[in-house]
Amino acid sequence: MLDLYVARDSPLHALAPGWKILALAIVCSVLFAIDHIALSLGALCGTLVLYRVARLSVAMAWQQVRPAWWIFGLIFVAQLVFNSWLIGLFVILRFAVLLMLAGLLTLTTKSSDMIDGIEAGLTPLRRFGFRTEGISLAISLTLRFIPVLTQVVQEVREAQNTRGLERNPFAIAIPSIVRTIKISEEISDAIDARGF
Amino acid sequence: MNTKDIVLIALFAALMAALGVVPQITLPLGVPITAQSMGVMLAGALLGAKRGGLAIALFLGLVALGLPLLAGGRGGAGVFFGASGGFLIGFVVGAFVIGLLFDRHKTQPAFLLSLIYILVGGIGVVYLFGVPWLAQIAELSLGQALVGSAAFLPGDCVKAVLTALIAREVRKAIPTL
Structure with a gap:
């Protein structure tokens, strides 16, 4: 973090x-x-x-x-x-x-x-059955994800710029979302590997 | 709910925050047009009912903690009592309902059907909460509040179409979502 x-x-x-x-x-x-x-x-x-x-x-x-x-x-x-x-x-x-x-x-x-x-x-x-560790993990992950998202969008925009697609919202949005979901899968594997 | 679900919920809460940076326009009644309602539609369409609703709830929880993450840099528990408070509550339920409708299909629903789902949850449900609340806060009749909110409809419909197109491609790329 x-x-x-x-x-x-x-x-x-x-x-x-x-x-x-x-x-x-x-x-x-x-x-x-x-x-x-x-x-x-x-x-x-x-x-x-x-x-x-x-x-x-x-x-x-x-x-x-x-x-x-x-x-x-x-x-x-x-x-x-x-x-x-x-x-x-x-x-x-x-x-x-x-x-x-x-x-x-x-x-x-x-x-x-x-x-x-x-x-x-x-x-x-906890008395109401919430998994509170999950909530605090989610909060800290969200705060960490905000700069990651900005960075991914920036990288995708630069890549699409070379193709002349920097003004196409789909050419920015779709690869950015797919890429961040892939990153999040890696992160969840890493968290599991550390025995959360 | 496993770790992957928690990470995805956090990711879409962060996506909501990122969409808040897209500049907003405030209408005379004080209700802003934002890109954030698109985050609600995306969360429901991509994550399903439970994870989608929780992602929006987590985002609003951070807003309530005082982080200026809402469009236009608004935040704090106060926003829930303002003119758009009902729309914020409607965001959570709207994402949940979109997810519920998508969850009924084992595979990707047809494009037109998914667009209808997004319109029902992302506009219908959100307005169902937002309009009566606005009427209450702004001292308007339900009809007046509805007319006032109708100014957002064209923009919201465009966002719904964009979301349906984006969600289709993302689901194609990551079928295991």
Whole structure:
């Protein structure tokens, strides 16, 4: 698993992952429930303070947002056309805060601890016959698959580019899906071989 | 449910997330047109009822955890209470129903039949949940909410045809799915 953990000696690093996930879920829900730009601005300041508390630089907070710039651009243009620039700014600001907060969780929590935390949180479900190991495996696999998918689509697009098919949605979608399913079969064999 | 099933569920949950990056258009009522409904159709048509429904449920679970994976970078438990909350619940049931219809066949169903299945589950069932919810949230009558949602129908039909074509080729390439 891709681990973005940055070791520091801070109270945020020491906090149990379950609490951090819960806090993230609550803050995100509040930000979406109360559509107000002042709240999002406040959350941005609060988030930057939390980065200082975790002894991480503001540059690291910025790094969480940077890969999403082109999505921000698209959102802003779409909101500009269909709504207004202020709503666009608000949506981007809220999005940035969420990315920074989710990034803070990743930076201060080892992935293995994160999965253990989710599993611990799901334990009560065992009483109802759920296989909770399966759920946490599925969650961590999903997060790992997202960059894999992007990479596969990129490779297929480059391959189809040489055939002049880069604008044909089928020529991109079908090989990408077939290839990722084949990759997922290899992964499940590997997991079984390790005796999951 | 074996490891292969779990990995495939995770893969299609990730596919939903990837489709969320495709730019969306938000209509005046606040309900966005997204490529993600195509992920719902693909999950049902390729994975079947149980795995397809669980893949979408897993994706929505991650959204509820606060990951901004919905189209337009939306996420958090709040989205389930918004205008499109009913459509999100309908996604899970829709994928399940498409899968149920596909599961009735031992081999690949005829193209037209599979298109009908995708239309029934991916549009019919999803709207069945989404429209009454929208009516409730936006203070509209059922008829008004239906007219408002009808703006999505042409786009959804195109997505259904695309899905039927893609699913046919993928199933041909991997018959053991």
